Amino acid sequence: MGSYSELLKTRGVARIIAAQLTARFPSGMLSLAFLLHVEQQTGSYGSAGLVLAATSIGQAVAGPLTSRMMGRFGMRPVLITTLTICVAAIVAIGVIPPVMPLYLGIGLLAGLATPPVQPAVRTIYPKMVNSRQLTPLFSLDASAQEIIWVVGPVVTTFVSTQIGTIWGILLAAALMVVGGAWFISSPELGRVRIPRSKRRFGVVLARPPVLLATVVGFLLVGACAAIExxxxxxxxxxxxxxxxxxxxxxxxxxxxxxxxxxxxxxxWSTARRMFIVFAGTALAAAAMDFWWLAGTLFVAGIGIAPALAVLFAIVSASVKFSDTAEAYGWVGTGQLIGAALGSALAGFLIDGNGAQGAFWAAAALAFLGTLVPALAKRWHPDLRGRDASPMPDTEPVPITPS
Structure with missing residues (x-):
């Protein structure tokens, strides 16, 4: 734990982690807030599901696009523009009349304009710490984001059920403004500029470690969605x-x-950590008892943040600095698609086989998430004793005072 204490003492690290977590906190609120509000307004969970699907599609499409645009226009202009549009769309969902075509269109817009905070911060990290600290920083980031998924739904449920669904949505929008402004005003965004990539859009996905991270992230998040x-x-x-x-x-x-x-x-790191997820999930499928599920899913959870940390590190170590934001955008898109597929597959099996079917789906996805990196270990970077920082571009990267 001493490495984390040393890490948090590094200038700006604690602040940038806190700022980006606050900016991303609405991610743990909006799905449930939209679900509760749209269902209340329309009387249909199906309609609410369609709005969530439209939002997810927008996020999946926008991920690599808005991330790449940060290299062309700068991080702050892209983040300010997307933040403004996204907040306006979120508020609109809360206040417009319950007209489904409007809900769908605005939900899609909110997804397309989701601020690329995660790709931005993971592009900045290698410029903030030395090579020895980078992998622990990715792990700390992956661990800390669990706060979003633990606290976010609880806050949303309390506000939406006790005060009103519109207030759950407006609270998420307010936190997005506060967190987004805090993150955008961070000095690190002024000191680091992402150089414009000279490669065509999408070419970075052809790099084996980036493709591996995208596929494994897809399977890991799909398994988590099925478990939920x-x-x-x-x-x-x-x-x-x-x-x-x-x-x-x-x-x-x-x-x-x-x-x-x-x-x-x-x-072998990704395969080993995914095996922990698979083992816990497979055990969970044996009995639908509270204490059994609590214990086995705790075991499964032990592998999740470490696996994500490895995926972030191998992407960072495998691409040029100018391509890191787009690469993380593709990884994020894979995870969003995985969440949608995992939920859909689980729902289908729950209807046919009961709740246990969802755990079968989760175990199958986690098993594939173990098998893929095991078979593709020749394309998995060996970072033992190596720097996980991105490869330098051929031209100097200017660092200017904020």
Missing amino acids: AGVVAVFGHGGPEAGIVLAIFSIGSLAGGLFLGHAPISP
Whole structure:
């Protein structure tokens, strides 16, 4: 844990982690806020699901596009523009009349304009710390983001059910403004400029480590989405059990990220960490009991943040600095598609086989997430004793005072 203490003492690290977590916190609120509000307005969960699907499609399409635009126009202009449009769209969902074509169009716009905070901050990290600290920083980031998924839904549920669904949406929008402004005003965004990429859009995805990270991220997040659907199907919405189990699942990820984040990254690291997720998930499918699910999903969670940290590190070490933001955009798009597929597959199996079917789906996805990096280990960078920073571009990268 000493490495994390040293890391947080590095100038600007604690501030930039806190700022980007605040800016991204609405990600853990909006899906549930939209679901509750649209269902209340239209009386249909199906309609609410369509709005969420439109938003997710927009996010998946925009990820690599807006990330690449930061190299062309600068991080601050892109972040300010997308933040303004996204907040306006979110507020509109809360205040417009319940007309489905409008909901769908505005949901799509909100997704397309989602600020690329995650690609931006992971592009900045290598410029803030030395090579020895970069992998623990990626792990700390992956662990800390669990706060978003533990606290966000709880806050949204409380505000939406006790005060009103529109207030759940407006709170998410307000946090997006505060967090976005804090992140955009961070001095690091003024000191680091992403050089404009000379390669065609999408070419970075052809790099084997980037493709590997995108595919494994797709399978990992798909497994997590199926687990979430299965837990809700087991316990329903009537009591706290589902929320408690999912919180324990996230706490497992947080603990795993903190305790395994400093471990050296070898070609087998992703497969080993994904195997932890698979083993816990496969055990969870054996019984739909509260304590059994809490224990086995804690085990599964231990592998999640460490696996994500490895994916972020191998992407960073495999691309030029000018391509890092776009590469992380593609990884994010893979994760969004995985979440949608995992939820859909789980829902289909829940209808046919009960809640246990969701855990079968999650175990299958996690198994593939173990198998793919094991078979592709020749394309997995060996970062033991190596710098995980991006490869330098052929031209100097200017660093200017903020």
